[in-house]
Amino acid sequence: xxxxxxxxxxxxxxxxxxxxxxxxxxxxxxxxxxxxxxxxxxxxxxxxxxxxxxxxxxxxxxxxxxxxxxxxxxxxxxxxxxxxxxxxxxxxxxxxxxxxxxxxxxxxxxxxxxxxxxxxxxxxxxxxxxxxxxxxxxxxxxxxxxxxxxxxxxxxxxxxxxxxxxxxxxxxxxxxxxxxxxxxxxxxxxxxxxxxxxxxxxxxxxxxxxxxxxxxxxxxxxxxxxxxxxxxxxxxxxxxxxxxxxxxxxxxxxxxxxxxxxxxxxxxxxxxxxxxxxxxxxxxxxxxxxxxxxxxxxxxxxxxxxxxxxxxxxxxxxxxxxxxxxxxxxxxxxxxxxxxxxxxxxxxxxx
Amino acid sequence: xxxxxxxxxxxxxxxxxxxxxxxxxxxxxxxxxxxxxxxxxxxxxxxxxxxxxxxxxxxxxxxxxxxxxxxxxxxxxxxxxxxxxxxxxxxxxxxxxxxxxxxxxxxxxxxxxxxxxxxxxxxxxxxxxxxxxxxxxxxxxxxxxxxxxxxxxxxxxxxxxxxxxxxxxxxxxxxxxxxxxxxxxxxxxxxxxxxxxxxxxxxxxxxxxxxxxxxxxxxxxxxxxxxxxxxxxxxxxxxxxxxxxxxxxxxxxxxxxxxxxxxxxxxxxxxxxxxxxxxxxxxxxxxxxxxxxxxxx
Numbered sequence: 216x217x218x219x220x221x222x223x224x225x226x227x228x229x230x231x232x233x234x235x236x237x238x239x240x241x242x243x244x245x246x247x248x249x250x251x252x253x254x255x256x257x258x259x260x261x262x263x264x265x266x267x268x269x270x271x272x273x274x275x276x277x278x279x280x281x282x283x284x285x286x287x288x289x290x291x292x293x294x295x296x297x298x299x300x301x302x303x304x305x306x307x308x309x310x311x312x313x314x315x316x317x318x319x320x321x322x323x324x325x326x327x328x329x330x331x332x333x334x335x336x337x338x339x340x341x342x343x344x345x346x347x348x349x350x351x352x353x354x355x356x357x358x359x360x361x362x363x364x365x366x367x368x369x370x371x372x373x374x375x376x377x378x379x380x381x382x383x384x385x386x387x388x389x390x391x392x393x394x395x396x397x398x399x400x401x402x403x404x405x406x407x408x409x410x411x412x413x414x415x416x417x418x419x420x421x422x423x424x425x426x427x428x429x430x431x432x433x434x435x436x437x438x439x440x441x442x443x444x445x446x447x448x449x450x451x452x453x454x455x456x457x458x459x460x461x462x463x464x465x466x467x468x469x470x471x472x473x474x475x476x477x478x479x480x481x482x483x484x485x486x487x488x489x490x491x492x493x494x495x496x497x498x499x500x501x502x503x504x505x506x507x508x509x510x511x512x513x514x515x516x517x518x519x520x521x522x523x524x525x526x527x528x529x530x531x532x533x534x535x536x537x538x539x540x541x542x543x544x545x546x547x548x549x550x551x552x553x554x555x556x557x558x559x560x561x562x563x564x565x566x
Numbered sequence: 567x568x569x570x571x572x573x574x575x576x577x578x579x580x581x582x583x584x585x586x587x588x589x590x591x592x593x594x595x596x597x598x599x600x601x602x603x604x605x606x607x608x609x610x611x612x613x614x615x616x617x618x619x620x621x622x623x624x625x626x627x628x629x630x631x632x633x634x635x636x637x638x639x640x641x642x643x644x645x646x647x648x649x650x651x652x653x654x655x656x657x658x659x660x661x662x663x664x665x666x667x668x669x670x671x672x673x674x675x676x677x678x679x680x681x682x683x684x685x686x687x688x689x690x691x692x693x694x695x696x697x698x699x700x701x702x703x704x705x706x707x708x709x710x711x712x713x714x715x716x717x718x719x720x721x722x723x724x725x726x727x728x729x730x731x732x733x734x735x736x737x738x739x740x741x742x743x744x745x746x747x748x749x750x751x752x753x754x755x756x757x758x759x760x761x762x763x764x765x766x767x768x769x770x771x772x773x774x775x776x777x778x779x780x781x782x783x784x785x786x787x788x789x790x791x792x793x794x795x796x797x798x799x800x801x802x803x804x805x806x807x808x809x810x811x812x813x814x815x816x817x818x819x820x821x822x823x824x825x826x827x828x829x830x831x832x833x834x835x836x837x838x839x840x841x842x843x844x845x846x847x848x849x850x851x852x853x854x855x856x857x858x859x860x861x862x863x
Contacts, residue, residue, distance in 0.1 A: 295758050298689075327761030334759070339752035344774045353770070354760045405760065 238308070240445050241269040241292070241413055246305030248284075248291045253299075259516045261287040261300065263469040266543065266551075269413065269462075274439065274446040276460035276477070278453060278492070280513050284469040285449045286335070289415045292447075293330060294322050310412065328358040331411040333419045337402035341390035347374070347401055348386030354408045373404040376441075377434060396427040400434060407438055414439075415447045420455065432459055453496055457481060465489050468514055468524035471543070475550030485552040487529045523555070531556055593851045596844035603841055607660040614653035615641075619808040621649030627822070630829050643829045645818065651833055654810040658834065661811040662792060662841065665725055669791045670784045672730025677737020678773075678780050684738065685745025686768050695738065702735045708797055715803035722805050725798060729791050740783055744776045778853050785849025789842040796838075812838050 244266055250259040262284040269275050277285050290296050292307060294314060307314040314325065326332075331354075334340050341350055351373050352366035361369070367386070374382035377400040390398055399419065406414055416435065420428040436459060439446050448459055456463055456477060463480045465473040465488065473486040484490040491509045511528040514520055520527065526536040533555070541553045606613060621644060628644040629636045630651075636643060642651040684695035714728045748754060748771075757767045796813020798804030800820075805811040812834040819830025 293759055295755075323761045323763055325761070326759055332756075332759040334752050334756055336752050340756040342753040342757075342771055342775070353757070353762070357760070357762055357766065402756070405756070 238311070239268040240271045240273075240310065241267075241447075242306075242308040243267040243288075243292075244306045244308070246288075246291070246307065247303040248287050248296065248300055249303050250297075250299050251301055257517050260469045260519065261516060262291060264543075265305070265466075265469075265471050267464060267471065267474070269445050269447060271412065271445055272439070272443050273462060274436075274448060274460045275462045275464060276448045276450060276456035277464045277466060278450060278456060279466035281451075282513060282516065283466040284516075285466055286417055287469075288466075289332065289417050289447065289449055292415065293326050293332060294319075295326070324358070327354045327411070328409045329411050330413045330415065331406040331409070332415040333402055333406050333417065335418045336422055337399040337419060338395055338422050340402045340405075341398060343390055346387055346389055347393070350390075351386070351401065351404050351408055354405060358409050369408070370404075373408055374401070376407070376438070377401065377404040379404075395423060396430065399423060399427070399431055403431070403434065403438065407442060407444070410442060411444065413445045413447065415449070417449045418451070420450075420452075428455075435459070453492060465492065468519060469516055470524065470553060471551070472525065472554070473550070473552045475546070476548060479548055479550060485546060485550065485557060486525075486554045487531050487556070488525050491528075491530075523553070593847050596847040596851075599840050599844040600848065603659050603663060603837075603844075606656050607663050610657045610660055614650075614656045615639075616650035616653040618649060618653040618657040618810045621645070621647040623648050627827050629827075642833055645815070645830055646822065646827075651815075651829060654815055655812070655833060655837055658810040658812045658815060659837070661722060661805055661809060662795070662813070662838070665722060665729070665795050665805070665811070666788050666792045666841070668726045669729035669733070669795070670787050672726060673733040673787065673791075674737050674780050674784050676730060677734035678741050678776065680734070681738040681741025682745055682768050682772055682776065685742040686749060686764070686772055692742075696742065699735045699738050703739075707732050708794060711794060711798055712801060712803055715798055720803050720806050722809070725795060725804055728798075729794060732794075733787060733791065736787065737780055737783060740779055741776050744779050745772055748772055748775050782849055782853050785846045788845045792838055792842060 246262060246265045246267075247260065248262040250261055251257070265284075265288060267275070277288070279285050287296070287300065290300075291302060292309075292314065294302075294317070296302070302315055305315070309325070309330065314322070317325070341347075348367055348370045351370035352361075352363075355361050355366040355369050356363070371382045371386050374385055379385050379397060379400060385393075385397075390401075393401065402419075406416075419435075420431055423431060432455065435446065438444065446459075448455070450456060460477050463473075463475065463477045464471055465480075465486065467488050473480060473484065473489045475485075480489060481493065484493055488509075495507050495509060497506055509528055514524050514527065520537070522535075522537040522539055523529070523532070523541050526532040529536065535555050539555075541555045541557075543551050543553050544557045545551055546557065625640070625644050625648040626646055628640050628648075630643045631638055631641045633643075640650050640652070642655065644650055645654070680695050680699070684692040711728050711732050714731065715724065718724045718728070754767060754771050757771050762770070792813060795804055795811065796816050799807075799811055799814035800817030805814055807814065815834040816831055816838070819827065819834070822828075822830045
């Protein structure tokens with residue numbers, strides 16, 4: 216992140232669209248979402264000072280352990296957080312507008328139309344009482360006010376687009392008459408129904424077996440190409456990231472610890488946590504009998520230790536790591552990392 | 567219970583064709599009984615052999631035709647005022663049907679609406695509605711109904727409103743519970759991230775999913791409502807006396823039971839029982855029918 220971006224944003228809170236042309240599709244600046252207990256005594260820093268860019272048509276993979284704030288970040292972008300969660304600071308620039316400042320009514324026009332989301336369990340994402348066509352047509356009717364007939368025809372085309380065989384009969388069927396993989400593709404069809412610019416997929420393949428997973432990922436990639444979608448892919452699976460994504464964002468304890476182009480991060484991880492994650496991928500060539508794991512537990516987000524959150528589990532931690540929180544360093548090639556070990560030579564400029 | 571086990575066993579065998587399944591599934595007996603009751607209510611004027619509100623005091627307590635002293639003139643006998651029991655039953659079907667069904671629907675609409683609002687919006691709306699429900703439930707139903715009836719005066723439509731106002735609480739409770747679990751289902755979340763408004767979600771995703779429970783509850787409430795109507799009529803704050811209502815007849819005939827005038831209570835009692843039982847069976851069938859997942863099995 217460069218300083219100029221920050222200062223321009225703070226000095227001019229509502230730049231005209233022309234000024235923002237050439238900017239990324241989605242620009243998240245120093246964004247924090249905290250969960251606050253009813254009495255206000257406990258604060259869980261689920262998303263803490265996150266800065267992230269997503270360009271049009273780009274695929275960004277967000278990885279991290281459970282509870283590292285990936286899903287909260289996704290829900291924050293759409294502003295559909297549970298009541299206990301609060302957006303504390305930062306901006307969400309999307310197509311030249313700050314989503315944080317939008318009213319709830321304005322956000323309703325963004326959700327599903329300009330930013331769509333596929334949820335963690337697409338198997339349960341369909342209403343059991345309505346036909347497939349009805350549900351695929353719903354966002355079209357809500358956002359574009361299309362009449363039943365038009366929406367229904369669009370729904371049929373969408374089913375074709377997500378490669379559902381014989382869409383004419385399938386539109387009239389109910390969710391329980393579909394297999395898991397089909398239901399998932401239908402949820403994908405709902406996602407792209409209003410031709411959004413950005414699709415957020417929150418672990419969309421965790422409930423699928425491997426062959427169906429591969430099919431679905433191919434489908435998502437094709438849809439992305441055809442519709443020029445930007446995709447934020449939230450996953451535990453680094454293999455999927457390698458296959459799907461242009462950019463990788465590694466989150467730990469609510470913070471982005473490393474980000475950058477996938478190939479560069481995979482080849483030369485800058486943060487010890489990323490390195491540990493990559494080492495934990497089982498390999499066929501591996502002669503060891505036990506799988507590698509990262510020792511220890513992620514920290515309690517309500518009581519983060521001083522310094523770097525990963526210090527307690529980090530093999531390379533030294534004194535400074537336990538005392539001071541590392542800022543986000545920019546590296547060459549558009550990469551960032553939050554680690555004190557980043558040498559001055561690799562930094563392209565201190566943040 | 568039997569229905570659940572039946573539907574669970576079915577998929578193992580090869581599913582029969584749709585047409586045969588439909589005819590086999592139809593609960594013929596309850597539908598027949600309810601149809602007879604409804605037709606009777608509609609064509610009461612043509613069917614009833616006598617005026618239900620006027621009797622002859624010289625012909626009091628005539629037994630039904632098959633008992634000694636009975637005559638074809640009064641097939642089911644006469645009551646303490648010499649009115650024809652059969653005619654009163656026929657016209658009573660009108661009152662009981664209208665009061666029973668409308669009161670259940672009024673209560674259902676109020677309760678379901680409040681239950682959905684409480685469950686989905688949550689927060690202070692939930693608190694307000696549920697505390698109101700608790701307070702309402704703490705009042706004894708019948709006493710409360712009598713109190714309301716005393717204020718607005720006895721008439722058939724007042725009874726409908728009173729019964730609706732007394733019994734909505736059960737719907738509110740049941741529906742709110744359902745909504746709380748529905749709210750966490752993925753398809754409701756998907757509707758949220760797809761940009762549906764709260765109203766649209768409540769109408770399109772929540773309401774259709776709680777209607778089943780509301781209908782099942784309604785069939786159970788039908789019995790309660792008809793009996794309450796009878797109690798109110800007995801206490802003189804229900805359907806005003808010359809009008810024939812099954813509950814009223816049941817109450818009126820009570821004294822006669824000890825001296826052998828059994829037909830005054832057994833006849834309306836049977837009618838109430840048949841109607842409530844049919845409604846229950848039909849509701850159970852409807853519950854299965856309305857669930858596309860069960861419908862397919």
